[in-house]
Amino acid sequence: MIQTDILIIGAGPTGLFAVFEAGLLQLKCHLIDALPQPGGQCAEIYPKKPIYDIPGFPEVLAGDLVENLMKQIEPFQPGFTLGERADTIEKLEDGSFIVTTNKGTQHKAPIVAIAGGLGSFEPRKPLLENIGKFEDNGVAYMIKDPEVYRDKKVVIAGGGDSALDWSIFLADVASEVTLVHRRNEFRGALDSVEKVQQLKNKGKINLITPGEIVALHGEAHLESVLVRKKTTAVEDIKLEVDHFIPLFGLSPKLGPISDWGLEIEKNAIKVNTFDYQTNVPGVYAIGDINTYPGKLKLILCGFHEATLMCQSAYQRIFPDKKYVMKYTTVGGVSGFDGSKKEAPKAVVKAIE
Numbered sequence: 001m002i003q004t005d006i007l008i009i010g011a012g013p014t015g016l017f018a019v020f021e022a023g024l025l026q027l028k029c030h031l032i033d034a035l036p037q038p039g040g041q042c043a044e045i046y047p048k049k050p051i052y053d054i055p056g057f058p059e060v061l062a063g064d065l066v067e068n069l070m071k072q073i074e075p076f077q078p079g080f081t082l083g084e085r086a087d088t089i090e091k092l093e094d095g096s097f098i099v100t101t102n103k104g105t106q107h108k109a110p111i112v113a114i115a116g117g118l119g120s121f122e123p124r125k126p127l128l129e130n131i132g133k134f135e136d137n138g139v140a141y142m143i144k145d146p147e148v149y150r151d152k153k154v155v156i157a158g159g160g161d162s163a164l165d166w167s168i169f170l171a172d173v174a175s176e177v178t179l180v181h182r183r184n185e186f187r188g189a190l191d192s193v194e195k196v197q198q199l200k201n202k203g204k205i206n207l208i209t210p211g212e213i214v215a216l217h218g219e220a221h222l223e224s225v226l227v228r229k230k231t232t233a234v235e236d237i238k239l240e241v242d243h244f245i246p247l248f249g250l251s252p253k254l255g256p257i258s259d260w261g262l263e264i265e266k267n268a269i270k271v272n273t274f275d276y277q278t279n280v281p282g283v284y285a286i287g288d289i290n291t292y293p294g295k296l297k298l299i300l301c302g303f304h305e306a307t308l309m310c311q312s313a314y315q316r317i318f319p320d321k322k323y324v325m326k327y328t329t330v331g332g333v334s335g336f337d338g339s340k341k342e343a344p345k346a347v348v349k350a351i352e
């Protein structure tokens, strides 16, 4: 069982910055995210788009913002459970919570901060009758650890950046990479399309277009797939494979959080604007996932909400300590250049 002070559901920009604000108050955080990497929408949807409304940054790429946030929270050593969706919450008699993921990982904390953005990103799955049987037995919808595919035969399906980028990457890892796309044109970046073409010419990627996977075969584990190639004539090709990775994109869903007994309005969690607590004491909702009069779905609003949430969480965890926040941060900040790992602190005067 993973134990922490603040359990943050969602490692988007809001959840990541909450770790910093909690760290200033010497509260430990652990983050759960359904995606295999931190960064939420910034990392998943628009890593190369510039953002112009982050204070102090006239322009910053979304991916770079995530990288900076990760650097900023490094001194506080947060824990991560990535590639798992928070599914259930249980309140214990002592007022703390246990949150369990779809993979059965349990987390215990006195405070739960939901920073789930648009909801958890769920993969779009191909309509293949027996695909469920092979999930985690040869079929995966996202790549968490590329080493799993070392010296294996892999088929990737899709026409966007993920399918192209992973095909390029795995060409040097897997023993055989086949990329199947239902059209001749790809939606991804032009230089990635060119790279795939070069790797095809070198015999490092087997490219099948236009085509689609129409059947999966195997006993307990996937053993082969049937690719239907649709040129002038239809041709069915049986490929012996160890892994099939359909990368058809992700769509966000509020998902299981909608059954947690929280007040929901238009797919968002209702909170007060004093400390962004929900109708369940000890459970907060910050960033894009919450709603209140005047709500704006912007990164800087998520940062503000995370800051106030942490102050309130501190008071819930230490109800007998009155404190006066004098300054925001002192010391240690120079450590952000990577030379020092000293954690910054807030000057908090705790009066027992």
Ligand SMILES: Cc1cc2nc3c(=O)[nH]c(=O)nc-3n(C[C@H](O)[C@H](O)[C@H](O)COP(=O)(O)OP(=O)(O)OC[C@H]3O[C@@H](n4cnc5c(N)ncnc54)[C@H](O)[C@@H]3O)c2cc1C
Pocket: 009, 010, 011, 012, 013, 014, 015, 032, 033, 034, 035, 039, 040, 041, 042, 045, 046, 049, 050, 051, 052, 053, 084, 085, 086, 087, 115, 116, 117, 118, 119, 120, 121, 255, 256, 257, 286, 287, 288, 289, 297, 298, 299, 300, 302
């Ligand atoms: C194309 C585009 C451009 C944008 N440009 C700007 C801009 O210029 N400036 C700006 O301020 N904002 C911009 N935004 C909005 C901004 O990206 C969001 O406001 C911001 O990402 C919200 O951050 P968040 O951390 O609250 O949520 P998210 O970034 O959505 O992250 C939430 C995370 O929670 C995870 N999650 C949800 N539910 C669960 C669960 N049950 N279990 C596990 N994990 C879960 C998700 O997988 C996700 O990673 C833009 C958005 C888009 C789509």
